Amino acid sequence: MSAEPILFSDARHGDENAAWWRDAVVYQVYLRSFADGNGDGIGDFAGLRSRLGYLKSLGVDAVWVTPHYPSGGADGGYDVIDYKAVDPVYGDVEDVRGLVEDAHGLGLKVLLDIVPNHTSDQHAWFQRALADPDSPEAARYHFLPPGEEPPNNWQSMFGGPAWSRTPDGRWYLHLFTPQQPDLNWDNPEVAEDFDDTLRFWYDLGVDGFRVDVAYGLFKDAEYRDNPGVYSPTLFGHGPEQVMTTNQPRIHEIWRRWRAVGDSYADGRMLVGEVSLADLKQVGLYARPDELQHAFQFRLLKSKWDAPAFADTIAEALAVFESVGAPAPWVLGNHDKARQVTRYGSLRRARAAALLMLALPGSAYLYAGEELGLPEAEVPDAAKQDPIFFRSGGKRAGRDGCRVPMPWDDHDALAGFSAAGSAEPWLPIPDGWRDHAVNRQAADPSSTLSLYRQAISMRSLYPALGSGLGAVSRIGDVVRIDLVARSGDPDPVTCWINMSSSTAFVPARRVLLASDRAGVRERDGIVELPADTAIWVTPNPVDLR
Structure with missing residues (x-):
């Protein structure tokens, strides 16, 4: 990429300018691992409700809860037995109603997870x-x-x-485990039943859904061979799965679901898991009458590499602008090893977070990334992910990013459960309490404090999150220039140095740094250490 910036126009249109989801920060909760409210070693709605104040203090706009339905337990809750119920281990429907009421009282939206591609074999x-x-x-x-x-x-x-x-x-x-038979979406009874499911939870006050396998559902009607076998690629599922993913008919369903959500006076939102290699195809899922957000996972699946980051950001902004949609950004989730481990250091993970939180659009955080959690080492005997077992142990599986959240460094169970509770469903590693919320909350240089500051600044500077972006790169230093669409006079530039040596970049005033050590300002030039990101502005800071 050249050093010349690539500019993008504002993709916001009409009355949707004020839609909360356009530049929201959404916090993903892996329910089983977030907080245990009844001492059985498994996270639940009571535990989540008790921690909503933490999410409010973090500054996020919404909480997304992974599947809570009665399940066969073959794939972390993604094998659903009953779509209009709650697994008793998590609570009951009234607990969901209580969560919604509590969250709304704090100004937080609530998204649930829905799994339309397959059911449990016990359904x-x-x-x-x-x-x-x-x-x-x-x-x-x-x-x-x-x-x-x-x-x-x-x-x-x-x-x-x-x-x-x-x-x-x-x-x-079954495109996943044998306990997850795929539904036939060519049968109209399937679509009708899911309409009822959406309305059931919307009537309870839920604000929207994250849609699992949103690029799936329909399969080739003639059941023809794929041109190749499944092989994970760097950015997603490609042409080797042409008969089993991204069938054109899928867009009819998202228009139908969008109409259901729009029938509510205050609207509802949908974010789809769209794991496709072609970003232009991903963008089609976010057209004005389909999903509000369509996840693209290039940043999440990219190594620490400046060209990959810069090219992905530029292409994603262009693709989503072309369909009038905001770009959703994600660096971690319940299916991917944590950033600290993937990138090779906490320093890099912090820098990537500051970059993501500056970008135009919405940011999705995965519980624990704001604590700088590494991928946990889970003994084979304790693993539960079907990927580990179906691969004969050749693939580690996803248990390492699903270990329970550390809240309190004074407690043997890290505050996930009350003292004297049952052992957590996945073992808490040695040293996990070093990352605990209570310890980081008291440390202004902690990763938690960095996330809180960055999210807070998104509301102070309209250029962040809700602004317009221009991407450029000089060597291994990426620059994102951001301006507010409202004409606010405070532009912001995000610099991220992904090289192995110090860079020197033009800047008047540093607003925030992923690691302040080594960042020096002098005569309009900032020394930017390796693996560091900064937000800068040419104007004085005005914390009105």
Whole structure:
């Protein structure tokens, strides 16, 4: 990329300028690991409700809760038995209502997770389909006649074939575990049932959903072979899965879901998991009558590399601007090793966070990244992720980013559960309490304090988050120039030095640094150490 900035126009249109989700900071809670309210070693709604004050103090706008439904337990809650209920281990429907009321009282929105691509094999539909091949329920899944070989070469994303056999010899499709049979979205009864599910939770006051596998749902109607087998690529799922993902008909569903949300007076929002290699295809999911947000995961899947970061940011801003949508940004989630470990240091993770929180659009944080948590070492005997087991131990799985949250360094259970409670569902590593919230809250140089300052500044400087961006790069130093669309006179520039040596950049005043040590200002030039990001402005700081 040249040193010349690439400019992007404002993608906001009409009455949606004021929509909260356009530049929101959303905090993802892995419910099982956030806070245990009843002492059974498993996080729950009571625990989450008790910690909402923490989220308010962090400054986020919304909380996204991972699946809470009754589940078969094959894939961390993403194998759903009943979409209109709560797994008793987490509470009940009234606890969700209470969460919504408590959160709204603090000015926080609530997003739930919804899983439309597949159900649990214990779902009433699938159980009926097993019992009667001619039942209406059987037509809601992908069943094919008995045969010696699987119907085609489709592969599970967790490893192995995507087809399993029923006791009577039929084949059924599961793009994840065999306990997660894929729904047949060509059957209108499936779409109608999910309309009812959306309204059930919306009527309870829920503000929106994160949609699992939003690029999936429809499959090739002729069940033709994929041109290749599943192989994770750097940025997402590519042409080797052309028959099982990103079918054109999928957009009909998101228009339908958008209409359901828009039928509520205050509207509802949808953010889709769109793991596709082609960013232009991702952008199509965020057209004005479809999802409000479509996750693109290039930053999350990129190594510490200045060209990759700069090119991704530039392309993503251009793609989402072209469809009139804000860009959602994410560096971590419940499916990916934590940033500190991926990037090789806490210093780099802090710098990346400051970059992300400056970018135009919304920022999605994963619980614990604001504490600088590394990927936890989970003993094989304690692992629960199906990826580990289905790969025969060749893939570590995702347990390491799902270890319970450390709240208190005075407690053996790190404050996740009350003293004397059952052991946590995943073991808490030695030294985990060193990252605890109470310890970091008292340290102005901690990672938690950095996140709090950065999020607070997004409200003070309209150029941050809700502004317009221009991306440029000089060697391994990336520059993001940001200006407010409202004409606010305080532009902000984010510099991130991804090289191995100190850089010298033009700046008048440093607002915030990912690591203040070594950042020196002199005569309009700032020394920017390696693996450091700063926000700067040419104007005096006015904390009105």
